[in-house]
Amino acid sequence: MEQIEIFEIPSPCRGICEVNNRGYCKGCFRSREERFHWHALTEQQKRKVIDLCAQRQKRVMAAKKRGGDIQSQSTSQAAEQDDLFKSDT
Template sequence: MAEQLEFFPVASPCRGISQSDERGFCRGCMRSRDERFNWQKMSDAEKQNVLRLCRQRFLRKIRANKPLPSEDPQQPSLF
């Protein structure tokens, strides 16, 4: 795939939290250890790919923490 020209450098998604979760991803930006350490060495295309992966990880984490809908009706019975 052809690399798209970027007018501005791809900024780091770091939020200054720098704590890893149980799977090894940063709790702030959702990057892996290797992705964090190698960020400065990556091309813009590689950085864009890492950002895409981070968004996927974040959405997956949100979905996993979302409570399942209960089978009981929300409104109590009037009878």
């Protein structure tokens, strides 16, 4: 049975609107495409973007805690990062 959405999922925008070295917003951790297409996404896609943003934020916080930055991660780990608009090839 599918759950009925009563409330619209609000944009995770925090009004910071700066991009980090990986192309994700420093405030909400969305990609450019995720930000630009937010209003066209389905509720399910919006939930997926919110989940992806939470994962990205955890990675950034973990890198800061280790004393490095997100750029110092291995290339294989960076390649594993999900994005709603990147195709699986």
